[in-house]
Amino acid sequence: MPDLRDLYQDVILEHSKAPRNFRELSAANHKAEGYNPLCGDHFTVYVDIDGDSIRDIGFQGSGCAISKASASMMTQILKGKSTAEAEQLFARFHKLVTGAPTANGDQTELGKLAVFSGVSEFPVRVKCATLAWHTLHAALEGKQQTVSTE
Amino acid sequence: MTSVARRLPTVLRPPQAQNIGGFDVEKLRRDFPILKQKIRGRRLVYLDNAATSQKPQAVIDAISHYYERDNSNVHRGVHYLSERATEEFENARQTVQRFINAASASEIIFTRGTTEGINLVAQTYGRTHVGPGDEILVTALEHHSNIVPWQLLRDEKGAKLRVAPVNDSGELLLEEFEKLLSPRTNIVAVTHISNAIGTVIPLRQIIEMAHRRNVPVLVDGAQAVPHLTVDVQALDCDFYTFSSHKLYGPTGMGVLYGKSALLDAMPPYQGGGDMISSVTFEKTTYNKLPYKFEAGTPHVAGAIGLGAAIDYVNALGIENLAAHEHDLLAYATEKVSALPGIRVIGTAKEKAAVLSFMLDGVHPHDVGTILDQEGIAIRTGHHCAQPVMQRFEVPATARASFALYNTREEVDVLVEGLQRVQEVFA
Numbered sequence: 001m002p003d004l005r006d007l008y009q010d011v012i013l014e015h016s017k018a019p020r021n022f023r024e025l026s027a028a029n030h031k032a033e034g035y036n037p038l039c040g041d042h043f044t045v046y047v048d049i050d051g052d053s054i055r056d057i058g059f060q061g062s063g064c065a066i067s068k069a070s071a072s073m074m075t076q077i078l079k080g081k082s083t084a085e086a087e088q089l090f091a092r093f094h095k096l097v098t099g100a101p102t103a104n105g106d107q108t109e110l111g112k113l114a115v116f117s118g119v120s121e122f123p124v125r126v127k128c129a130t131l132a133w134h135t136l137h138a139a140l141e142g143k144q145q146t147v148s149t150e
Numbered sequence: 151m152t153s154v155a156r157r158l159p160t161v162l163r164p165p166q167a168q169n170i171g172g173f174d175v176e177k178l179r180r181d182f183p184i185l186k187q188k189i190r191g192r193r194l195v196y197l198d199n200a201a202t203s204q205k206p207q208a209v210i211d212a213i214s215h216y217y218e219r220d221n222s223n224v225h226r227g228v229h230y231l232s233e234r235a236t237e238e239f240e241n242a243r244q245t246v247q248r249f250i251n252a253a254s255a256s257e258i259i260f261t262r263g264t265t266e267g268i269n270l271v272a273q274t275y276g277r278t279h280v281g282p283g284d285e286i287l288v289t290a291l292e293h294h295s296n297i298v299p300w301q302l303l304r305d306e307k308g309a310k311l312r313v314a315p316v317n318d319s320g321e322l323l324l325e326e327f328e329k330l331l332s333p334r335t336n337i338v339a340v341t342h343i344s345n346a347i348g349t350v351i352p353l354r355q356i357i358e359m360a361h362r363r364n365v366p367v368l369v370d371g372a373q374a375v376p377h378l379t380v381d382v383q384a385l386d387c388d389f390y391t392f393s394s395h396k397l398y399g400p401t402g403m404g405v406l407y408g409k410s411a412l413l414d415a416m417p418p419y420q421g422g423g424d425m426i427s428s429v430t431f432e433k434t435t436y437n438k439l440p441y442k443f444e445a446g447t448p449h450v451a452g453a454i455g456l457g458a459a460i461d462y463v464n465a466l467g468i469e470n471l472a473a474h475e476h477d478l479l480a481y482a483t484e485k486v487s488a489l490p491g492i493r494v495i496g497t498a499k500e501k502a503a504v505l506s507f508m509l510d511g512v513h514p515h516d517v518g519t520i521l522d523q524e525g526i527a528i529r530t531g532h533h534c535a536q537p538v539m540q541r542f543e544v545p546a547t548a549r550a551s552f553a554l555y556n557t558r559e560e561v562d563v564l565v566e567g568l569q570r571v572q573e574v575f576a
Contacts, residue, residue: 004523008516008574039515039531040545061543064513065575100195122519 002101005131006118007125008065011073016065021058021075028058034147035137041067044131045135050081055115059135066119071114079143083140096120097129173470177425179555181206181462192525195560200345200504201529202395205459208293208477209399214239216451220327224450225441227425239450242457243440250390251381252407256439257301259406259413264372265295267391268339268405270300270443271368274416275389276337280310285334287365289322289351290541291344294534296370300339300553316541320496328359335360336368342374345508346535347481347496348504350374355538357386366412374398376553377475377502379468382407395453398553399459401454407444413439420445429533463554466545471554475503478552482561486550489568495547508546509568512575514548520574521567528564 024029035042041063048056054082055073062068074093078086092106093113099120107114119129138147164305179185187194196204204304216238222231224239230396240255247255261267276299280286286300290313296310304311312335314327331338338360343350353369360367366388375392382390389412394403407516408416418425427435436442463471482505486492491510509517518530529549532539539546550564 002523004520005573007519013575037532038521039513039540040536041513041515044547062513064515066516068513125515127517 002121003119007122009115009118011112011130012069013065015069015072019059019068019072021079022072023058025056025058027056030040030142032135032139032147034061034138035130036063036067036131037148038123039064041128041131043067043071043132045071045132045139046103047136047139049083049140049145052118054081054083054086057136059064059118063131066128067124067131070129073115074132074136076110077113078136088141090137094134095124095131110131111117127145172223173466173468173474175474175555175557178466179557182555183210185555189525189527190523193522193563194524195563196293197550197552197556197560197564198241198527198529199376199556200315200396200533200549202401203271204400204555205259205400205552206462209455209458209460213400213451213455216454221450223447226468226480235450238454238457239448241480242453245457245460246405248429249287249380249407249464250375250407251383253383254410257407257410258414259440259443260453261391261404261406261468262402262449263371263393263395263404264391265299265404266391267404268370269338270294270305270406270419271337271389271391271408274419274443275366275412276300276303277306278417278490280307280309280336281494283334284309284336285312285332286310287314287327287330287332287335289318289327289340291320291322291338291341291346291349291351291538292535293345293370293372294536295372296339296341297537306395308407309336313537316349320344320347320499320538320542321496321498322349322351322356324352324355327356331359331363331365333363335363335365338365338369340367340371341372342380342506343377343502344496344535344538345373345504345534346538347506349496349498349503350378350500350502352386352500353387365565373502373504376463376471377468388412394456394459397399397456397459400452400455400464403456405456409440413443417444418442420425422446424448466554472502474554475556478556478561479503479505479557482550482560482564484559484564485567489565489572491527491572492568495544496544497566500510503552504549505551506549508547509571512571514546516575517548517568518570520571521564524563524567524570525563526567 025046027048030047043061046058059071097119159176184204220234222235224236243255246258312330347476357367368386368389390407397402425445493508495506514530531546
């Protein structure tokens with residue numbers, strides 16, 4: 001039986017209560033909205049890209065602890081990374097939370113994001129953990145439409 | 151063991167075992183095989199009855215029996231099995247007729263569910279009676295299934311959708327409703343009980359107000375039929391629709407009641423077998439009621455299962471069920487409200503079987519996941535009623551909803567579960 005503590009780790013709870021980079025970026029040149037119609041989670045991700053490097057990133061919106069913490073920690077890890085690195089991290093993060101086999105080094109790359117490994121024991125919460133990442137992906141692609149988890 | 155994994159002591163115990171309404175709940179629970187199982191090592195506490203109810207053995211047996219002994223197509227074969235299947239199917243229709251006190255069994259149309267019933271009326275009565283500039287009046291409490299079919303009609307016809315507001319308790323504002331009834335109103339479509347927050351609306355008054363202006367009323371009875379006596383003749387509603395699966399019957403089955411005069415004048419909904427009297431390539435003559443609205447081979451087993459569910463409910467007495475559920479709702483409201491940081495959404499004076507709430511600082515989705523670990527099934531989300539969420543300015547709620555087999559002890563388990571949620575998020 002999965003343990004609740006695997007899902008609600010202290011770091012996750014802490015980020016959900018005090019999310020980092022929880023703000024609109026006036027300098028953002030990329031932004032997208034993400035929506036999970038199942039539970040009503042709704043975030044906007046703002047990205048300021050310089051060349052192919054993420055100079056600044058922020059988000060706003062509302063959602064459950066998992067989605068909010070995931071968004072918060074995503075913004076922390078991505079600041080200063082290239083857009084290609086961001087997409088690569090998303091792919092690794094997706095594997096992590098869906099419990100897919102990961103390659104050597106994936107865990108190291110993910111760093112603090114490894115706290116989300118417990119999500120794989122709660123399949124209905126995968127969408128919560130990946131909502132911000134899907135939204136980021138849409139922002140990088142320059143899509144205007146709201147992305148939906150459904 | 152972490153602090154989170156520690157079991158909380160039971161601080162809230164019922165004063166005594168409940169035996170309200172003259173029936174023994176523990177005994178009734180044994181009629182529902184699904185309740186015997188453990189979920190994640192704990193006794194299942196099923197509090198998601200507004201989404202769907204569990205099925206008693208009698209319903210499961212009626213369906214099995216049909217497939218084992220009587221299965222055949224209805225209304226066409228001359229052979230023995232077809233005769234028997236037809237008889238069982240039509241008996242179920244009469245059971246429904248008596249259950250809601252319709253004047254005639256021909257006014258009972260079998261559908262896939264409440265949603266199909268509403269779509270049927272929107273696409274037949276609606277398309278022939280609603281034109282550009284006409285108005286369809288609903289309430290702020292509607293489920294999406296009583297909004298979207300009317301929006302489709304509105305967009306097709308250039309009509310308008312009007313919405314009668316509710317107060318902060320979730321009660322319909324009757325005066326506002328009456329003001330919104332205009333000379334252009336062509337149909338009123340209202341829920342009988344709100345699925346999201348449990349308000350019972352003053353249906354008789356609404357129907358009287360609408361009828362004074364010769365406006366027909368469709369009632370979405372999905373949440374009402376399992377919890378109160380419905381008499382369509384006493385209500386004088388024009389259409390009443392509900393689902394079998396919330397009434398202890400099978401999924402994929404529902405009922406649309408309509409007054410014969412209206413149904414007779416309406417064009418068919420879908421074309422196909424069973425809904426015709428004769429067909430040539432030049433012209434088709436439609437079948438009489440109710441078959442005109444039942445194209446294709448119907449859900450025979452579903453109708454028989456629904457009939458068995460109604461028999462089960464009738465044997466217990468719906469008034470007894472209502473009294474038991476009312477006690478549970480009052481008890482749960484009191485116990486849950488006593489927790490710190492709880493906000494109950496929907497505090498109407500007239501409520502049935504639904505307790506929707508928010509926990510300070512915890513998203514309902516997280517509440518649902520943690521309760522699930524305790525074997526407690528509740529619904530979290532917008533309950534397919536996003537406008538209700540918008541009205542109360544919440545993204546979602548946690549919702550516990552009750553059925554005849556729930557107990558005060560289960561409410562206590564829910565309260566303990568909520569304390570655990572607060573512990574995790576402390």
